[in-house]
Amino acid sequence: MGSTVLAILLAAASSASAEVPQSADAACSAATAYSDARRGFALLVMRDGKAICDTRTTPAEAPHELWSGTKSFVGIMAAAAVQDGLLSLDEPVAATITEWADDPVRRTMTIRQLLSMTNGQGGTIGKPPTYAEAVAQKLSATPGEKFQYGPAPMQLFGEVMRRKLAKAGQDADSYAYLKRRILDPLGIRVAAWRRGADGYALLPQGAVLTAAQWAKFGRFILDGGRHQGRMLVDPVAFAEQFRGSTAHPGYGLTWWLPHPSATPDPVTAGSDIGRRAAELPKDLVVAAGAGDQRLYVIPSRRMVIVRQARLDLASFGPNADPARRWSDADFLKLLLD
Template identity: 50%
Template sequence: MHRRTVLKGLASALLGGSGGFAQTVPDPNNPLFHKLAAAYSAQNRGIALLVMVDGQTVFEDYPNGGSPTRAHELASGTKSFCGVMAVAAAQDGLLWLEEPLAQTLTEWQGHPWRSQINLRQLLHLTSGIPGGNLARPPTYRAALETPAEAPPDTRFSYGPIPFQIFGEVMRRKLKGDPLEYLTRRIFKPIGLEYAFWRRGPDGNPHLPSGARLTARSWARFGELVRQGGVWQGQRLIDEALLQKCFEPSKVNPLYGLTWWLGRPISPAQRSVIGRVGQELDTLASTPHLPDDLVIAAGAGEQRLYVSRKLKLVVVRQAEGIVESLAGRRTAFSDAAFLGLLLTGQG
């Protein structure tokens, strides 16, 4: 049976045979909508769905072999830790977002384009350095040696290389391991434990991908973001600095500092948003969704959605990372999923 037919049938059954929805205002607490979104996610290889509203878990579902204790790879969902780590480091006085990277990466001095790149441009993915192969993060050294292909702030290029460069910047600033800093500064204070984090042949942690977390652990990170950097009454991250993560670049209106932004864009802007951005672009034309939605997104449709206006954190995990990277993706749509979750309309 066709997926949409199944969903319509389920919707009708859940709403007593009404056959449709009059809901126009998002209702993240609606248990009927949760079931619709869960069914849609499960049909598209979903293994975990967790919904939190105002800090309370209101729904969990673990189909297709998932479980609350099963840690799953976030793929590029890992990238969004970098933006939060960067603003935390700025708060700690380790760096500043407009800092020329050549001050730390001295081998870049004298290069026409690389000497002009600052940290904000690197994490906006507008440095002019290519993103590289999504599935193969280079070593930190190899990333540093990647030549720029354009001046800063002229093109958007999504991929692992800029994040590995950021790892080397942090390693030199800290004179230590970036993941140890992230763990001490962010993860431990919020009680987040990762099951595994891939490292490269150089021994350094992969920052663009490779983190493996349970849905509940990833939701903790989302809740810290939703609360503007506060955890259980304690401020961990300056709110104004954290907000920098959700400001788009001049080049790509759907990408902040390592976070995707679910907001309307013009037709003229669609040519620069990248493949993931194209998948998320349909959110712009979806009615009744929050305009402050921010998203950590990974291959296989791993998702962390956060909206402060709706007091909402949603984690969605799924099988199929390898297939997705190879271009064999499911029919999962962010717009359809969130439409079902918040209004019952896919």
């Protein structure tokens, strides 16, 4: 499936621009009303690099926390590291976290499992451990066996990158690496990237961007990992971002996919991307964060869609107003139909 997604992305990148339907304004108005009724304040829809729906509320456009939308930068960071020869997706984590070498279970864990959150760790959402705490955290499942959404896998990947970069004689800061390899070439201006108690960049969350800057990242995904005709990351590792795991077909390497999954975790249950996959474009990929922050990329439509909203904890949980809950499928149908 990974090679198929890459073929779609690259083919779509070279296709001619499609004409914007006459109903675009009506679709924009309907999608905006739906978003605004659910705490939304910014909606930016790009087609072939041109805005066809833009409801950002201020000229300056204040940057906004992406929350777990941050994670999808991590998968792309890994694809850059593969291109640079720093790592491979299927190498054991214990090759870098050498104190695990004699642990019969931990030494089977791979980097791919970290990025797909099937490495046996989870943790409390919104409370990321330090890198050292992630290394020390006990496993609650056998690696590869179970999808567990949580911050620990991303923080553990941060420690892997820190050690890999230091060994290669480079700046060991993972954010500095991402900035040099991906953000700066794409012209993405990050307003802030929060750090943990240990001073290291948070990878499960922490990026603060405007809608326009997040859309630039989406365009890079839309273009199949290319920028100005050049692959910025390893093409095979890029394609693997959009391939689900056996444990969770609807989650790739930090990206959500429209594939049904029986995984019972609350984050999966909180979105209908999987449950209503038949209604959505097959090549849709999604970066998602708390408060229904969304970056949707649809290569077959040549579209990048950014939606940002205020985080209101009262809108979550069993007592939340059902009429104000976010539906990815309902929202996208307003724009795409």
